[in-house]
Amino acid sequence: MGSDISSRTMLVTGAGGFVGAAVARAAHAAGVNVHATGRAVSPDRLSGSGIRYHPLDLDDDTTVDALLLVTRPDIVVHTAWAGVSGAARASDVQSANITATCRLADAAIRSGARKFVGVGSQAEYGPLDGPVAETHVPMPSTLYGAAKLSACHLARQRCEAAGVDFAWLRLFATYGPGDNPNWLIPSLIAQMAAGVAPKMTPGTQKWDYLYNDDTAAGILATATSDARGIFNLASGGSARVRDIAAMIRDRVAPGLELNFGEVPFGPTQIMHMEGDIAALRSATGWSPKVGLAEGLDRTVAAYSSSEARKAVA
Numbered sequence: 001m002g003s004d005i006s007s008r009t010m011l012v013t014g015a016g017g018f019v020g021a022a023v024a025r026a027a028h029a030a031g032v033n034v035h036a037t038g039r040a041v042s043p044d045r046l047s048g049s050g051i052r053y054h055p056l057d058l059d060d061d062t063t064v065d066a067l068l069l070v071t072r073p074d075i076v077v078h079t080a081w082a083g084v085s086g087a088a089r090a091s092d093v094q095s096a097n098i099t100a101t102c103r104l105a106d107a108a109i110r111s112g113a114r115k116f117v118g119v120g121s122q123a124e125y126g127p128l129d130g131p132v133a134e135t136h137v138p139m140p141s142t143l144y145g146a147a148k149l150s151a152c153h154l155a156r157q158r159c160e161a162a163g164v165d166f167a168w169l170r171l172f173a174t175y176g177p178g179d180n181p182n183w184l185i186p187s188l189i190a191q192m193a194a195g196v197a198p199k200m201t202p203g204t205q206k207w208d209y210l211y212n213d214d215t216a217a218g219i220l221a222t223a224t225s226d227a228r229g230i231f232n233l234a235s236g237g238s239a240r241v242r243d244i245a246a247m248i249r250d251r252v253a254p255g256l257e258l259n260f261g262e263v264p265f266g267p268t269q270i271m272h273m274e275g276d277i278a279a280l281r282s283a284t285g286w287s288p289k290v291g292l293a294e295g296l297d298r299t300v301a302a303y304s305s306s307e308a309r310k311a312v313a
Helices: 017-029 063-072 086-090 093-111 141-162 184-193 212-223 243-254 278-284 294-312
Strands: 011-014 031-039 053-055 075-080 115-121 127-132 165-170 173-175 209-211 229-233 274-275
Touching: 011 063, 017 031, 017 212, 031 063, 031 086, 063 086, 063 093, 075 093, 086 093, 086 141, 093 115, 093 141, 115 141, 141 165, 165 212, 173 212, 184 243, 184 278, 184 294, 209 212, 209 294, 212 229, 212 278, 229 278, 243 294
Parallel strands: 011 031, 011 075, 031 053, 075 115, 115 165, 127 274, 165 229, 173 209
Antiparallel strands: none
16 A cells, blocks of 8 residues: 555544554554544543544444545544443344444445455454464354454455455454453452452463554554455463463552452353464564563553542542
8 A cells, every 4th residue: 555654544433442542543643644433422532632533323324424425534444343341242233233344344435445444353263272363264152253253254345346455353352551441451450459359260361462552553554554354463472361460469559469269260261362463463564562561561550640630630
């Protein structure tokens, strides 16, 4: 797609979310002409960014078409997805996500976009046990994973038939300042900061966590390069959950006793989730920059600063 990204226009969906906001900010900082969209009227995560934001309901064909025809993006980055946690992962909203993705791809094609980038999930693979590459046959075991996989295939078919470049990033796990509080790392930070020892499993499962700035950089690199196809977006390594918890404890509440094993593993517990990132590295030159220790330092510091501001207020 060329090297001068400052001449490009990018539309980012889900820009009020953790990943979407980071992508919009990274693209804006790189000089891309960014149009951000989301359901919120004015998302906190984009406050003060100077990024043009358009409230948008992806379920509304008319407004989706109208916005893309007005903004005429060269690149569409689709991070929006409803029902990413809890019971909603097994609800009918997942089918609606497939339709919304196809609707967006069709609108992108009609508006003249040259590339469509979607953010998928490691859940597309199904149960994992060790490092997984893109050659692994997807066998999703959840409705959420099946919907992501379906959206990928249907949007890809549309784009390829229209001559529009297509890339899909299977995101493993991301973390960092501003993460949703119910996810593991921010939840552990908040509980330990309150002097509470969280109830935990044995913690011997190994998970792949990618710092959110690196997540955004990987998506931006994919969007602005010639990369096409399906790629894993991960750190390329993994750490035991009990070790992550201990690292957080040492930063937040030194001396706090952690009692692993109070919660048993569930019947579908994944014991080793790790993404092989060789393909994305080769296609884009991207690689993670922030290691787990540094990422936790930054995340804890941001949480402490936020709590201090709340106390003053």
